[in-house]
Amino acid sequence: MPVVIETNGLSKTYRGPGGGTPALVDLTLSVEEGEIFGLVGPNGSGKTTTLKLLLGLLYPTAGEAKLFGKNPATDAGVRSRVGYLPEGPYFYEHLDAEEVLGFYAQLFQMPREQARERIDALLEQVDMANRRHVRLGQCSKGMVQRIGLAQALINDPGLVLLDEPTSGLDPLGARDMRNHIVALKKQGKTVFLCSHILSEVERVCDRVAILHQGRLLQVVRVNELTGSLEDHFVQLVEEAERH
Amino acid sequence: MSVVWAIAKTTFHEALRRRVLNIVLLFAVVSILASRLFSWLSQGEEIKFILDMSSNSIRFFSMLIAVLLGASMIPAEVERRTIFTILAKPVGRTQFLLGKYLGGVLTLLTNIAIMGVIYLVVLVFKDRSYAFNATLWEGVLLMVMEVSLLLAIAVATSAVASTPFTMVFAFFIYFTGHMGEVFRQLSSPEHVSNVGVRMLMGFIYAILPHFPNFDLREPLLLGEAVPLFYVGKVIVSAVVYIGVVLAIGHLLFSQREF
Numbered sequence: 001m002p003v004v005i006e007t008n009g010l011s012k013t014y015r016g017p018g019g020g021t022p023a024l025v026d027l028t029l030s031v032e033e034g035e036i037f038g039l040v041g042p043n044g045s046g047k048t049t050t051l052k053l054l055l056g057l058l059y060p061t062a063g064e065a066k067l068f069g070k071n072p073a074t075d076a077g078v079r080s081r082v083g084y085l086p087e088g089p090y091f092y093e094h095l096d097a098e099e100v101l102g103f104y105a106q107l108f109q110m111p112r113e114q115a116r117e118r119i120d121a122l123l124e125q126v127d128m129a130n131r132r133h134v135r136l137g138q139c140s141k142g143m144v145q146r147i148g149l150a151q152a153l154i155n156d157p158g159l160v161l162l163d164e165p166t167s168g169l170d171p172l173g174a175r176d177m178r179n180h181i182v183a184l185k186k187q188g189k190t191v192f193l194c195s196h197i198l199s200e201v202e203r204v205c206d207r208v209a210i211l212h213q214g215r216l217l218q219v220v221r222v223n224e225l226t227g228s229l230e231d232h233f234v235q236l237v238e239e240a241e242r243h
Numbered sequence: 244m245s246v247v248w249a250i251a252k253t254t255f256h257e258a259l260r261r262r263v264l265n266i267v268l269l270f271a272v273v274s275i276l277a278s279r280l281f282s283w284l285s286q287g288e289e290i291k292f293i294l295d296m297s298s299n300s301i302r303f304f305s306m307l308i309a310v311l312l313g314a315s316m317i318p319a320e321v322e323r324r325t326i327f328t329i330l331a332k333p334v335g336r337t338q339f340l341l342g343k344y345l346g347g348v349l350t351l352l353t354n355i356a357i358m359g360v361i362y363l364v365v366l367v368f369k370d371r372s373y374a375f376n377a378t379l380w381e382g383v384l385l386m387v388m389e390v391s392l393l394l395a396i397a398v399a400t401s402a403v404a405s406t407p408f409t410m411v412f413a414f415f416i417y418f419t420g421h422m423g424e425v426f427r428q429l430s431s432p433e434h435v436s437n438v439g440v441r442m443l444m445g446f447i448y449a450i451l452p453h454f455p456n457f458d459l460r461e462p463l464l465l466g467e468a469v470p471l472f473y474v475g476k477v478i479v480s481a482v483v484y485i486g487v488v489l490a491i492g493h494l495l496f497s498q499r500e501f
Contacts, residue, residue: 055331057501076333084331090323092253094260106249107332151328161331 001032004159004190005054009063012049012214023049025214026063031207033158036181036191038201040233041211047194048087050211051163054192055084067159080108083152087164089144093137097128097147100136104151122150126180142173149180159190166200178204202229212240246334247342254316254346259353264308271304271358279365290370291464294379297365298460301358302386306417308354309347309390313397314409316343317496326501336497340402344489347394352387359383378467381474382459388481389457393417395485396452399492403499419447420454452484 010027013020024046031037039047052058053065056073064071070078091100098119105115123129126146136144145165152160165181166174181204184191195201201208202222210217210233217236225232258264278296282289320326320343329339362383366374373379397413404412428434430445456477462469 052501055327057327057330059500076335078333079331080333082331084328086324086327086331088324089328090325091328092257092325094257095253103249103253104328104332107246107329107334109245148328155332 001034003030004033004068005029005031005037005192006066006069007050007054007063010050010053010060010065011062012046012053012058013061023214024053027211027216028063029209029216029219031190031192033190034185034188035206036185036193036204038205038208039192039194039211040196040198040201040208040229042196042237044213045211046214047196047211048163049214051084051161051192051194054161055079055082080155081158083155083157083160085145085148085152085160085162085165087167089148089151091136091144091147091151093135096133096135097123097139097143097150098132100147101150101154104154108155110155118154118156122153125153126150127176141168142170145169145173145177149177153184157189159192160184162191162193164195164197165193166195166197174200198228198230198233210236212237215240246338247345250329250334250339250342251345251349254343255349255353258312258346258350261312263311264350264354267304267307267311268354268357271300271354272361274300274304275358275361275365279369282369290366290373293365293369294373294463295460297362298382298386298463301355301362301383302389302458304358305351305355305386305390306393309351309394310397310410310413310417312347312350313394314401314413315406316347316398317401318404318406318409321501330501337493340398340489340493340496344395344398347398348391351390351394355383355387355390376463378459378463378469381469381471382463385457385459385474385477388478389454392452392481392485392488395488395492399488399495402492402496416452417454420452423448423451423453423455426451457481 007027007029010024011022012024013022027046027050039050041047049058053060054067054072056076056079059073067078068081072078072082092103095103101119101122102115105118110118120129123132126149128143128146128150131143134143136147139147145168149165152162162181166177169177178200181191181193193201193205205222207219207221208229209219217240220232222229275297278293278300281296282292284292320329330336363374393413393416396416397409400409400412426444426448430441430448432441435441435444459469
């Protein structure tokens with residue numbers, strides 16, 4: 001399988017007094033096309049930093065990140081094959097759902113007719129077709145999250161990066177989001193999912209990387225685990241803290 | 244270009260909904276209308292009173308809008324995290340910065356157009372001949388360039404600084420930019436003997452925008468015509484200055500992490 005995401009010795013230290021704070025240390029991993037890859041770890045373990053490095057929103061202190069073989073920080077074009085849903089997404093409140101998606105379609109320079117068709121299909125897919133003219137300022141958190149997913153898919157990306165996609169959602173909303181993620185895999189897309197909700201990750205991911213204090217502890221294949229991911233995670237983290 | 248235009252349009256639509264900018268515009272409109280009401284204070288020179296007060300109002304409130312708008316442009320995107328989803332798309336940072344700036348310019352043009360129409364109406368009712376005075380509209384054109392330059396300074400600063408810092412910095416540049424003559428005099432041997440101080444003052448004079456060059460109130464009140472060459476020269480120098488300021492803003496913004 002072709003490699004979609006590749007990091008080699010990826011490191012990030014935030015500047016600060018006393019040499020700064022290492023947020024990510026020597027991360028080396030690869031994600032293959034068509035898999036759902038989870039990145040788990042406690043808060044502050046470096047998950048969001050990894051995502052931002054992959055998107056070129058942060059610059060690495062050392063090492064490199066590649067998407068589809070290209071550096072996302074220097075090659076903006078590669079981002080046309082990527083979709084991104086940040087944690088707790090926020091969009092322009094004066095726009096409605098359709099206008100938000102129209103705005104993001106314009107950022108891909110999508111022809112008007114193609115954008116219209118894509119927006120209609122996505123609003124249908126995330127169950128917002130009947131609420132397409134509700135302004136974002138009047139939407140619930142679950143609705144904003146669904147619009148967030150729709151904007152991440154506006155360009156029909158080959159790779160979808162999701163940061164805590166079920167965070168703050170009620171159980172039904174979380175279930176819907178899981179279903180969307182599984183549907184993306186069925187469409188042949190690669191999904192890179194960051195979360196600290198291990199049960200969610202275990203249900204949808206093929207492989208999981210466990211991060212702790214910015215360091216990669218292990219990459220595990222979920223179907224090869226003998227116990228639950230949570231037990232495995234706790235065991236690994238406790239061992240790491242003992243050392 | 245369509246990416247820049249998409250960002251500019253969204254910035255413009257959002258700015259039109261900002262209450263603080265609408266309040267500033269309201270004050271400007273009231274101030275221009277008030278110039279007509281109070282013109283009796285300068286008996287015999289009512290029209291000059293209207294021209295002076297209205298021009299001052301448009302300049303002052305446009306300057307205020309430029310600083311308020313420009314200073315919050317990038318920091319608001321970062322605070323609300325809307326910048327993450329935009330820069331995660333195939334959008335270059337140059338395109339983002341240009342889009343924000345152009346959206347700001349559109350907002351300024353709209354506000355100045357509204358103030359200009361009120362100004363025109365007031366003049367038409369007082370003395371129709373002044374409403375179509377070339378110097379008056381050349382003055383408005385240079386005012387647009389002046390506040391566009393100030394907006395560029397605010398946007399470029401806000402690419403790396405907070406809203407309060409940018410506001411203070413932009414106001415500082417605006418007011419020192421009106422004191423260019425002082426720096427010029429301090430850079431001459433007749434006024435200062437110390438070579439180092441003279442060089443420093445000369446350097447400040449060279450890099451500061453010379454805002455008084457945009458001000459055509461004096462020829463307007465004296466009824467003098469302003470050569471088109473002068474207007475063109477000021478416009479070209481403003482465009483060059485804006486380009487340099489935005490290029491510096493881009494250099495700073497491209498290093499920034501989110």
